[in-house]
Amino acid sequence: MKIDKQKLVELLVDKTSMGEEEVKSQLDQLIERIIDAAKRGKALEIREFGLFYFDEAGELKFDPSDELSTEISFKYAGMKPVELKPERDSSFPEAEEDDDLEDFDFLSDITADDSEVYAGTEEQQDVFTEDVKPAEKKKETKPLSLKSPGLRAKKRSGSLIWVFAAIIGVAILVLAYLYFIGSLATSTQDASPAVTQVDPESLNRMDEEDQTQMTDENVSGRQAETEQDNVTNGTAGAEIEIESSVEPPEDIIPTDPAEPAEETDVSDIDQPLYGLRGSVTQEANNGYSIVLHSFTEEENARSASGNLTRQGYRAIVSSRTVADQTMWRVSVGQFETLQDAQRAIINLPEPYNTQNFIHRIQIN
Amino acid sequence: MESKFIIAFKEVLREQFIEQNTVEIEGLGQFEVKHREQHQKKFESGKVVLMPPADVVEFKSNIKNSYED
Numbered sequence: 473m474k475i476d477k478q479k480l481v482e483l484l485v486d487k488t489s490m491g492e493e494e495v496k497s498q499l500d501q502l503i504e505r506i507i508d509a510a511k512r513g514k515a516l517e518i519r520e521f522g523l524f525y526f527d528e529a530g531e532l533k534f535d536p537s538d539e540l541s542t543e544i545s546f547k548y549a550g551m552k553p554v555e556l557k558p559e560r561d562s563s564f565p566e567a568e569e570d571d572d573l574e575d576f577d578f579l580s581d582i583t584a585d586d587s588e589v590y591a592g593t594e595e596q597q598d599v600f601t602e603d604v605k606p607a608e609k610k611k612e613t614k615p616l617s618l619k620s621p622g623l624r625a626k627k628r629s630g631s632l633i634w635v636f637a638a639i640i641g642v643a644i645l646v647l648a649y650l651y652f653i654g655s656l657a658t659s660t661q662d663a664s665p666a667v668t669q670v671d672p673e674s675l676n677r678m679d680e681e682d683q684t685q686m687t688d689e690n691v692s693g694r695q696a697e698t699e700q701d702n703v704t705n706g707t708a709g710a711e712i713e714i715e716s717s718v719e720p721p722e723d724i725i726p727t728d729p730a731e732p733a734e735e736t737d738v739s740d741i742d743q744p745l746y747g748l749r750g751s752v753t754q755e756a757n758n759g760y761s762i763v764l765h766s767f768t769e770e771e772n773a774r775s776a777s778g779n780l781t782r783q784g785y786r787a788i789v790s791s792r793t794v795a796d797q798t799m800w801r802v803s804v805g806q807f808e809t810l811q812d813a814q815r816a817i818i819n820l821p822e823p824y825n826t827q828n829f830i831h832r833i834q835i836n
Numbered sequence: 837m838e839s840k841f842i843i844a845f846k847e848v849l850r851e852q853f854i855e856q857n858t859v860e861i862e863g864l865g866q867f868e869v870k871h872r873e874q875h876q877k878k879f880e881s882g883k884v885v886l887m888p889p890a891d892v893v894e895f896k897s898n899i900k901n902s903y904e905d
Contacts, residue, residue: 475852477862483852487844498841503864511901521846526901532865534895544853544869544891551888553877560882794855834847 507532539832542810546829550817748805748816752786757833760813761788761803764824773800780804790834806833853893865897 475483477499484495506524509516510532515525522536542549743750746759764780767773773789780787785804792799804820807813813830820828852859853869860866874889 473855473857475857475859477860480848480859480861483848484841484844487848488840490841495841498838499845499861500863502842502845503861506864507899518842518846521849530901532895532897532899532901534865534867534893534897536893540850540853541890541892543850544893546854548888548890553888554886555883556876556886557882557884559879792854793851832850 756806
């Protein structure tokens with residue numbers, strides 16, 4: 473579907489409860505400011521939305537902010553780039569070779585010099601070229617010494633390498649065996665630590681301090697939900713500012729110093745403003761939350777939220793219109809930044825730790 | 837300009853992007869959400885990385901700026 477300016481104005485009127493004319497004039501002002509700032513060689517940033525600027529070709533560009541990009545691409549949240557082929561390794565094992573060559577003074581001198589040269593050159597040298605070069609040097613230097621000792625020396629160094637490798641191999645085997653025996657002994661002595669590690673309960677135990685708030689919330693979970701409805705959106709939310717490259721920030725648009733949020737009775741003591749567990753705090757509703765369920769029926773969402781609240785999570789129910797259908801989302805936690813929310817996901821139990829996405833808290 | 841308006845502007849646009857709607861603002865440009873398939877990215881160092889799929893917002897504008905003056 474395409475939203476034109478007229479439709480956008482209607483949506484903004486609904487959202488802000490401002491008059492149509494006022495919204496139009498505000499929108500025009502915004503457009504004017506964006507273009508004005510861009511023309512003066514500045515980039516205008518709308519915080520948590522994106523950056524408008526003119527590129528070298530003189531075209532108006534928009535770079536979405538990380539927050540916006542993540543929210544738009546929420547379906548693919550958590551998908552990370554996968555390395556298929558590693559970077560060519562520039563380090564090569566020179567230490568062992570040096571050890572083997574220590575018997576021969578002239579050779580060790582040359583290889584030592586060479587290794588310094590390699591270290592000083594480009595980082596991304598091919599492993600093969602580096603490995604081969606010292607060997608070539610060996611050949612080149614041989615004619616300098618007597619032929620027969622040189623040959624013998626080479627054979628000797630070859631056999632020394634094998635002996636050395638065999639000794640290392642045996643040592644590794646012995647160590648592995650000892651380690652295996654040791655781990656067996658400790659595991660039979662006390663099996664309890666192993667059990668607690670697997671215990672899913674321990675996964676839930678993230679913020680111990682938060683847990684103290686759990687009991688209060690059990691009763692007031694639903695109440696907290698309804699209280700949120702009264703809170704206006706993003707009072708402490710994002711403002712707009714201009715990042716100037718050269719000039720002082722004279723263009724910062726004065727923002728209404730966050731009209732004090734309607735005083736909410738946050739009865740929690742000692743609870744951090746943001747977090748996964750505890751009770752929902754109204755002041756933290758300008759942040760992010762991890763969505764675990766999405767229902768078409770509000771009743772189902774409320775019941776899922778109740779379950780999560782009983783487990784000690786800050787559970788929030790909010791509705792969104794997706795493809796002309798109202799979906800009731802149940803999310804947990806209140807986080808100041810996307811990164812905080814992403815970090816908290818690992819503390820969720822199965823299957824929530826893999827089946828979730830992050831959205832901005834928006835209480836309808 | 838009121839901050840209430842800016843907040844609402846961001847919210848409305850975000851909601852429209854999430855619903856994959858194109859938003860055209862006369863006098864500014866057009867925002868469109870496009871799907872980017874997963875693809876391989878090769879670095880000069882020889883590293884090859886498989887990039888995950890993503891929905892990205894693209895912005896097109898007819899507004900040009902001449903740097904002559």
